[in-house]
Amino acid sequence: xxxxxxxxxxxxxxxxxxxxxxxxxxxxxxxxxxxxxxxxxxxxxxxxxxxxxxxxxxxxxxxxxxxxxxxxxxxxxxxxxxxxxxxxxxxxxxxxxxxxxxxxxxxxxxxxxxxxxxxx
Amino acid sequence: xxxxxxxxxxxxxxxxxxxxxxxxxxxxxxxxxxxxxxxxxxxxxxxxxxxxxxxxxxxxxxxxxxxxxxxxxxxxxxxxxxxxxxxxxxxxxxxxxxxxxxxxxxx
Numbered sequence: 770x771x772x773x774x775x776x777x778x779x780x781x782x783x784x785x786x787x788x789x790x791x792x793x794x795x796x797x798x799x800x801x802x803x804x805x806x807x808x809x810x811x812x813x814x815x816x817x818x819x820x821x822x823x824x825x826x827x828x829x830x831x832x833x834x835x836x837x838x839x840x841x842x843x844x845x846x847x848x849x850x851x852x853x854x855x856x857x858x859x860x861x862x863x864x865x866x867x868x869x870x871x872x873x874x875x876x877x878x879x880x881x882x883x884x885x886x887x888x889x
Numbered sequence: 890x891x892x893x894x895x896x897x898x899x900x901x902x903x904x905x906x907x908x909x910x911x912x913x914x915x916x917x918x919x920x921x922x923x924x925x926x927x928x929x930x931x932x933x934x935x936x937x938x939x940x941x942x943x944x945x946x947x948x949x950x951x952x953x954x955x956x957x958x959x960x961x962x963x964x965x966x967x968x969x970x971x972x973x974x975x976x977x978x979x980x981x982x983x984x985x986x987x988x989x990x991x992x993x994x995x996x
Contacts, residue, residue, distance in 0.1 A: 804985065814925075814933065814976055816985040830984045864932055874980035875923040875938035882932055 771795035773865050773880035780886045786853040789883045791865030798846035799823040802868045804876060805839065805850045807861040815861075819868070820848055855887045891915050891979050895988035901996040908964040910991045912977035917957045921981035924953055924962045927990075928973045936975075937962065967993070 776790040791803065805817040818829035820839040827839045838851045848865060863883045866876035892915035902908050912922065920940040925933035935944045937953035940960055950965040964971055972995055977988040 813990045814927075814978070814987040816987065819983065819985075828983050866933075868980070869938075872938040872942070872944075873921050873923070875935055875944075876925070876933070876978070877935050877938075877944065879932035879934075 771867075771878055773867065773878055775863075775865060775880040775883045778884040778886070780888065781855050783856055783887055783889055785855050785887075786851060787855060787885050788849055788851040789863050789865075789885070791848045791850070791880050793822075793846045793848070793867070796867075798841075799843060802870075802874075803839075803841075803848045804866045804868055805837075806864045806866055806876075808864070808882075809858070809861040812861075817850070817863075822846075822848060852885075855885075857887050859885065860887045861885060890984055891918060891982060891986050893977055893979055893986050893988040895975075895977055895991050897991060898989065899992040899994060901994050902967050903996045904967055904969055906967045906996075908967050908971075908993060910962045910975055910977075910993075912955075912960045912962070912988050914958045914960075914979055914981075918979045918981035920956050921979055922953075922955065922960050923978045923980060924951075925976045925978065926971075926973045927976065933976065964993075 774792045779787050799822045804819045820827045822841045841848045865880040867878040868874045869877045894913045922940045924937040927933040941953045952963045974990045974992045
């Protein structure tokens, strides 16, 4: 079945970097854009950026420019999101989500989420 | 950036009630509007795309309407499994933006 499986929870110190993976299966990886969305504890959803798994092009939210990098590995159907210079405010659940162009770019499949805790 | 404003932020309702949530965009987004349901500890789930199209597998008690700047999500008869937080999201332009969420609680 179509699914996105993310890597496990991470605990990082302030100033460190974290890299979260999202492995796709059950569909043609390069045919759907992938987005990253995060959710701080008790808060709403915040869009971080998008990657085109076909060509690798990316667009990031202004808030994360310079700190976030999204890449893909077509050989393993995996996208990665790396966030650097972590601070306590980056403590959140990070989700990857597939966008389906035929449905006006709605996010139809989501990963299970990866909890990233930033604490000294 | 396009701002998405949902109302109310929370509501209390009983099983069987009709519930309506509204979402307003700060500029026209045509029908590039989706609705998601999120339960505690779970990833969001797509309910409605293109403002009014029901995602496969979603019960027909959920419906969406609107275009341009004003949108609504309606649950025709609230069921116990519908108690959750609901988000609207625009996909008209980047950055994609979400409403702040509407928490539907049991009365």
